[in-house]
Amino acid sequence: MQEWRLRRSLGEEGLCITVNPCEIRFETRIFPSRRRRQQLRDSGIVPRPLLPVLERVIYEMREFRIAEEDILRAPLEQTPIYMRMKDVSDHRNDLTRSRTYAQVLGSLRDYGVFRHKNYVIEREDQIVQCIYDCYLEIILSMEQHGYISGKESEFATAGMGSVIIDRDGSVLKALAASHRLAAARIAGVQGGFPLRVIGAHAEWLDRHGIEGAGFAPRLHKALRLVNRG
Numbered sequence: 001m002q003e004w005r006l007r008r009s010l011g012e013e014g015l016c017i018t019v020n021p022c023e024i025r026f027e028t029r030i031f032p033s034r035r036r037r038q039q040l041r042d043s044g045i046v047p048r049p050l051l052p053v054l055e056r057v058i059y060e061m062r063e064f065r066i067a068e069e070d071i072l073r074a075p076l077e078q079t080p081i082y083m084r085m086k087d088v089s090d091h092r093n094d095l096t097r098s099r100t101y102a103q104v105l106g107s108l109r110d111y112g113v114f115r116h117k118n119y120v121i122e123r124e125d126q127i128v129q130c131i132y133d134c135y136l137e138i139i140l141s142m143e144q145h146g147y148i149s150g151k152e153s154e155f156a157t158a159g160m161g162s163v164i165i166d167r168d169g170s171v172l173k174a175l176a177a178s179h180r181l182a183a184a185r186i187a188g189v190q191g192g193f194p195l196r197v198i199g200a201h202a203e204w205l206d207r208h209g210i211e212g213a214g215f216a217p218r219l220h221k222a223l224r225l226v227n228r229g
Contacts, residue, residue: 003064005197009216012196017158017226019171021147021184021193027079027173030072030166032061034175059075066164066199073166076173076185088135095131104130138179142187147180149194165200169226174198197223 007015037055040046046054076082084100091098104127107114114121116134121127141148161177173181177195182192200219205211208222 005063005218006216008065010220011209014220015197015223016194017163017171017197017223017225018192018194019163020191021189023171024076024163024171024181024185026073026166027178028071029174030070031072035070053168057212062199063152064199065202067202068167071164071166071172071201073172077180079178081178081181082185084093085135085179086140088131089139089186092136092139095128095136098131100131100135101127116137135179138183142180142183142189144187146187147184147192160194160196160206162198163195165197165204165223167201167203169204171195171197171226197226219225 003015003165009117018021041051074155077086088095088101089103095101104121105124108122108124108127112122112167114127114130116130118128119134121130141151159176161181163171164174175198181193200210204222205212208218209215210222
C-alpha cells in the first residue's frame with residue numbers, strides 16, 4: 001500500500017484532513033521512509049549529486065502502512081521548535097529577555113551569522129526584528145485571525161504539513177509546518193488546521209478493514225472521521 005497509489009486513487013485532496021491543532025499531542029520524526037533516507041545519507045557510498053534524486057524516490061515510494069516499531073513518538077510541547085515558539089510568546093513584551101534572543105546572539109558571536117530558513121542576519125541590532133518576523137508574527141496572526149490558508153512570507157513557504165494516523169485514530173505530527181502548528185497551539189486555535197496524511201498505523205488500518213483490493217474507498221471514509229477540525 002504505497003502512498004503514491006493512494007494519491008492517484010483519492011487525489012491530493014482525498015488525503016488532506018482538517019484538525020484541531022490543540023488536540024495534537026505527539027510528533028514523530030522517525031518512520032520508515034525517513035529512516036531509509038538517513039541511512040542513505042550516512043552510507044557514504046552514494047555520490048552527493050545523486051542523493052536528492054534517490055531521497056525523492058524513497059519519499060515517493062514510501063509505504064502508507066506503518067508498524068508500531070517504526071514510530072517514535074515525542075511530546076509536541078517538548079520539541080525544540082515548540083519550546084522556542086513558546087519562549088518567544090512568553091517574552092513578547094521584551095524579546096531581549098528570551099532564551100531565543102540569547103541563542104541568536106550566541107550564533108552571531110560564534111559564526112557571524114544567524115539563519116532561519118531564508119532569513120539571514122549578521123548584526124546584533126537585527127535580532128529583535130528577526131525574532132519578531134520569524135516567530136512572534138505568526139503567533140500574533142494566529143491569535144487575531146486563526147489559521148490563514150496560503151499565508152506566505154518572504155523567507156518561508158506556506159506548504160502543507162503532514163501527519164500519520166496513530167493506532168487510536170489520533171494524529172501524529174510528521175513533516176513540515178512545525179512553526180505554524182506550534183503557533184496555532186500557543187494561540188489556542190481550535191480548528192481549521194489542514195494537514196496531509198502520509199501514513200497510518202497498521203492497527204488503525206486493520207480496525208477499519210483497510211487492506212487488499214478496494215481499500216481506497218474505506219480509507220477515504222475512515223479519514224473523514226479523523227477530519228474533525
